[in-house]
Every structure is written in structure tokens, then in C-alpha cells.
Amino acid sequence: MRAHASVLHLDLDAFFAAVEQRDKPSLRGKPVVVGGVGGRGVVATASYEARRYGVRSAMSTREARSRCPHAAFLSGRFHAYRSTSRAVMEVLRAVSPLVEPLSLDEAFVDLAVATDPALGGLGIEEVTAFAEELRGRVHEATGGLTASIGVGTSKFIAKVASDLDKPDGLVVVAPGTERDLLRPMHVSVIPGVGPATAERLRRAGIHTVADLESVTLDELTSLVGRAHGTGLFHLARAEDDRPIVAEREAKSVSVEGTYDTDLVDRRLLEALVTRQATEVAARLRKNGLSGRTVTLKVRLHDFTTLSRSSTLPSPTDEAATIARLARTLLGDLIDQQVTVGGVRLLGVGVSGLADWVQEDLFGPDLLGTADTAASDDGDDGDEPADAEADDVVLPDRAERSWAPGHDVEHTTLGRGWVWGTGRGVVTVRFETRDSPAGPVRSFRVDDPELTPWRPQDDGGEEASDT
Known part of the structure; x- marks a missing residue:
């Protein structure tokens, strides 16, 4: 445990959906669901407007449609997510040399080695003011996206804190208050406590972190095994000394x-x-x-x-x-x-x-x-x-040129995005991030004047229908 609240966790709010709303003016303030749009698709991210209807990540697209049929269901555009993520990571690396990305939309930052003169010191007021300013920098660099930030004495506490006031929130946990923060929370707040472990703990009468804190190490290891039990024992007491590692090593492909x-x-x-x-x-x-x-x-x-x-x-x-x-x-x-x-x-x-x-x-x-x-x-x-x-016909996993949400360009009408497609027709809304909500037009899918659009410097893959 550190003596100061110097571990910062930044999490971009509803990232994929927020990027789509940023780039598609007609969708701002409306429910948006990003993920697989087919019958077996899975939700990757839902905007907060969609979450009010019970749509959440990892839900089947079919169930999401039944809960929020009026939402915009879009395939992913990873070129847009990658470029936005790069902009955020550049902001963070300008703050500190120790930035540990966890995914495109979240990262840990070590403020103890921060090079940004705006930080000053590591007192609670200084860290809070700096984190607030950092949120503003991210908002500007991403063209309007919001981020939730948590700051604490460890990775665990910083991650918990960033989830407490979403979206667009900031929580700084003062040293010495970590256990008081954790005790009322459900045990699932602890990393590694998934549904199976939570059920095992529930059967033993352990529901909250306070309950978990009262259990001895021997009792925990008998319940969930030595390695897992030892980890839970320490995290229930807010004990986490994991360092921030600038380059995270891939564990699998x-x-x-x-x-x-x-x-x-x-x-x-x-x-x-x-x-x-x-x-x-x-x-x-x-x-x-x-x-x-x-x-x-x-x-x-x-x-x-x-x-x-x-x-x-x-x-x-x-x-x-x-x-x-x-x-x-x-x-x-x-x-x-x-x-x-x-x-x-x-x-x-x-x-x-x-x-x-x-x-x-x-x-x-x-x-x-x-x-x-x-x-x-x-x-x-x-x-x-x-x-x-070689002679087996595989299900089509090729890039869908007219997948909902994907960018297109018309020779005379300019850039837009696919609103929908079917029966040989593709419907496009013509608008960009910097334009007002644009008009909707329909074309034949083989119209030579309509083509997919991608940034010239991007060679990555689009999201698959998973």
C-alpha cells in the first residue's frame, strides 16, 4: 500500500457507443448499442440512454432489441476506436512515464512519478484538482468524450473508485479510508469473484467485503483454494501492492x-x-x-x-x-x-x-x-x-461493406454512415462529426457512386459479429 493516493485509473464512459454518438450527430442523446447486429450477436457497449432500458454489455443482441427496440444497433468501427484511444493514451503519457493500458478505453497512471508540473504534490486536494483537469484534457483530445477517474493508494482501490460515480465522475480515496469504503460493498467488487465464487461465498454466509474480512485465511483457502483464497484475503483488507507496468505482456492470442x-x-x-x-x-x-x-x-x-x-x-x-x-x-x-x-x-x-x-x-x-x-x-x-x-462453404465472416454504422462516401453527397440495408437497398444518413444531423437517402447496394470509407492510414480490422 502506498502512503499517498497516487494510482489513477481512467475509464472512458460507454466508449464504443460514445464514439458513435460523437461521430453521428443524429444519435446524440439517443440509445445506441454497438456489437454484433446478427441474430447471434452480442452487445459490446451500450450507451447510457440504452442502459436505462436494461441493455448491458455481453447481453445477446436479440434480448437487447427486445428491451430497447428503438435503439440504433451498430457494428463496430475499430479504426475510430483505435484513433480515439491513441489520443487518450498520448494525453496520459504526457502526464507520467508509467501508463498501463488495460484496453482501448481504460488505463492506470502512476502519479508518484508524474512529470506534469500541474500536479504539484500528492496531497488529496492537489491530486483531486489535477485529476479534474486531466478529465478536461481527455474531453478536449477526444472531441467531447467523458471519462470517469478513480485515484487511490493501489490499483484495486483506484479501479473501484472509478466505478463509483459513473459517468463523468471523479472519486479520490484518501489513504487510511480504503477499508471503510470497501466493507459495505458486495464481494463481487473484488477482482476474481465471479458468479461461481460469489455463489460459493454466499453459501458460506459471506455477502459483503466486511463479511469476507472477518473470515480467516484457512477458512478462505478451504472454500476457494489456496491461491484464490490468499488473494481474496488480502484484497478484502485493501492490501494490493501490484506495480503499474508501462508495457503489459500479452498472455494469449x-x-x-x-x-x-x-x-x-x-x-x-x-x-x-x-x-x-x-x-x-x-x-x-x-x-x-x-x-x-x-x-x-x-x-x-x-x-x-x-x-x-x-x-x-x-x-x-x-x-x-x-x-x-x-x-x-x-x-x-x-x-x-x-x-x-x-x-x-x-x-x-x-x-x-x-x-x-x-x-x-x-x-x-x-x-x-x-x-x-x-x-x-x-x-x-x-x-x-x-x-x-477447402471445399467447405464457411459462414460469411468477410467485412460487410454495408454493415449498420459503417462509414461510406458518395461521389456527390459526401460522407455518411449506413443506417440500414436489405432487399438490395442500402440506406445512408449523410452526416459527419462536425456537421448537423443530415439527410437520409437510399441506394442500390451496387450503386457505383457509393463506396465504403476508411481513413487512409488505417489498416486494422472492423469488429466481427461476435
Whole structure:
């Protein structure tokens, strides 16, 4: 624990939805839902206007539509999210050399080593005034987005504090008051206490952090295991000495997809797994990484989620190797008839990462499969590494040119965004961030004057329908 409240956690409010509202004037102040727009889509972010109707992250798009049918349901635009995130991180790195991004929309900042002269000292009043000014800088740099900030003596406390006054809030927890803050809260406020652990604790009569604080270490380890119990024991007492690390090391690389219909055909499932393995291998190579453990994630028709893993003697970045292991794991589930009711989600991941590869240990001659090299950019259009799967028709995961929310440009009407599409027609609202709410026009999907628009310097992927 630090002597001063010098750990700052910044969290951009409803980030994806806020970016869409910023860039689409007609959606400002209205419910917006970003995520998969298909029948099996999942909500990535909901604006606060949509949250009032009960829409939340990780909810199925189908349920979100039933709760808030008048919301704008949009596919993601990662080029816009990335550029906005970069602007925020630049602001934070100008404050302190120690900035630890957790995702596109949140980061820890170490104020104890801050180089910004505006901070002055680490007293509560000085830190509060500085954090308030920082929120203003972020608002300006992002073109109007708001951020919630928490400041405390540790990462845990700063993260809890940033959630207390959302949106556009600021909470600074004074040293010595951490336990008083935590005690009335539900145990789920502690990292690592998910539904299963919370239920186990509930059965033992532990509901709040105060309840958890009264339990001995031996009792906790008997309930949830030694490693997990030890962590809960310390966090319940606000004891957290984790440092802020400027460069966070990736723990795994994974690709997954959610599908519009339950998949039961074995060859199709194997082809999808092979394609995902190829994408994972491409991402590993692009980042100069390899990994030892291949994991297959399967979500069944009834939302039961299973995972199976296999570990190699040495790390690899070979698509054929990763695909072979992933197909073997899938085959075990199929042979056990676990997937008989259908599969709605598949994912392949590699963990146990390293920055080297033992090239010849698992070469294609030992694998007995066609070694199709993955492209450097992880293009979704790569053929599967397994030649026998080439004739299988895969569900369409190509970039949808007319996905709702995506940017387009017309030769005479200028830039706009896709409002909707169907029956060979695409409807566009013509407006940009700096214009008033614009007119709506419809065109044939093959109209040569209408084209997708992307920033010239952006080569990233759009959000997939997951």
C-alpha cells in the first residue's frame, strides 16, 4: 500500500457507443448499442440512454432489441476506436512515464512519478484538482468524450473508485479510508469473484467485503483454494501492492466467432477451427511470438461454454500445428457427443507465449497436413491450412461493406454512415462529426457512386459479429 493516493485509473464512459454518438450527430442523446447486429450477436457497449432500458454489455443482441427496440444497433468501427484511444493514451503519457493500458478505453497512471508540473504534490486536494483537469484534457483530445477517474493508494482501490460515480465522475480515496469504503460493498467488487465464487461465498454466509474480512485465511483457502483464497484475503483488507507496468505482456492470442445458426456438421466445424488457427498463427508471427498451449473454446446451443487445452513440448507459431491440435480437441468433444445439440461459438487461442520458436520440432512432415502459410496481416480470406477442408462453404465472416454504422462516401453527397440495408437497398444518413444531423437517402447496394470509407492510414480490422 502506498502512503499517498497516487494510482489513477481512467475509464472512458460507454466508449464504443460514445464514439458513435460523437461521430453521428443524429444519435446524440439517443440509445445506441454497438456489437454484433446478427441474430447471434452480442452487445459490446451500450450507451447510457440504452442502459436505462436494461441493455448491458455481453447481453445477446436479440434480448437487447427486445428491451430497447428503438435503439440504433451498430457494428463496430475499430479504426475510430483505435484513433480515439491513441489520443487518450498520448494525453496520459504526457502526464507520467508509467501508463498501463488495460484496453482501448481504460488505463492506470502512476502519479508518484508524474512529470506534469500541474500536479504539484500528492496531497488529496492537489491530486483531486489535477485529476479534474486531466478529465478536461481527455474531453478536449477526444472531441467531447467523458471519462470517469478513480485515484487511490493501489490499483484495486483506484479501479473501484472509478466505478463509483459513473459517468463523468471523479472519486479520490484518501489513504487510511480504503477499508471503510470497501466493507459495505458486495464481494463481487473484488477482482476474481465471479458468479461461481460469489455463489460459493454466499453459501458460506459471506455477502459483503466486511463479511469476507472477518473470515480467516484457512477458512478462505478451504472454500476457494489456496491461491484464490490468499488473494481474496488480502484484497478484502485493501492490501494490493501490484506495480503499474508501462508495457503489459500479452498472455494469449485468440480468435473466436459467434454464428447465426447452430453448427452441427463436423467438417464445417473443423474448417472453422482451422481458419481460426491460421488467424492466430498470423497474429503470433506478426508480433514475433510463439506459444505452447493451444486452447479450444466451444459455446453450445444452450450457452454452456467448454474449453479444452493441449500443451506442446516447445512453442510454435505454425498454423498447421495449432490447427492440428485444435481439431484434435474438437474431435474429442464431437466423439463424446458433447456438440450434438449444435455449436453457437468457436474459438482458438494460444497461450504460454514466448519470443522464440524451435523451428524443426513440429515440421509439416511430422504433422501429415498441408502447411499453408498464414499471411502477415491475418486476412480473413486466407484458405484453411487443412487442404481437405477447402471445399467447405464457411459462414460469411468477410467485412460487410454495408454493415449498420459503417462509414461510406458518395461521389456527390459526401460522407455518411449506413443506417440500414436489405432487399438490395442500402440506406445512408449523410452526416459527419462536425456537421448537423443530415439527410437520409437510399441506394442500390451496387450503386457505383457509393463506396465504403476508411481513413487512409488505417489498416486494422472492423469488429466481427461476435
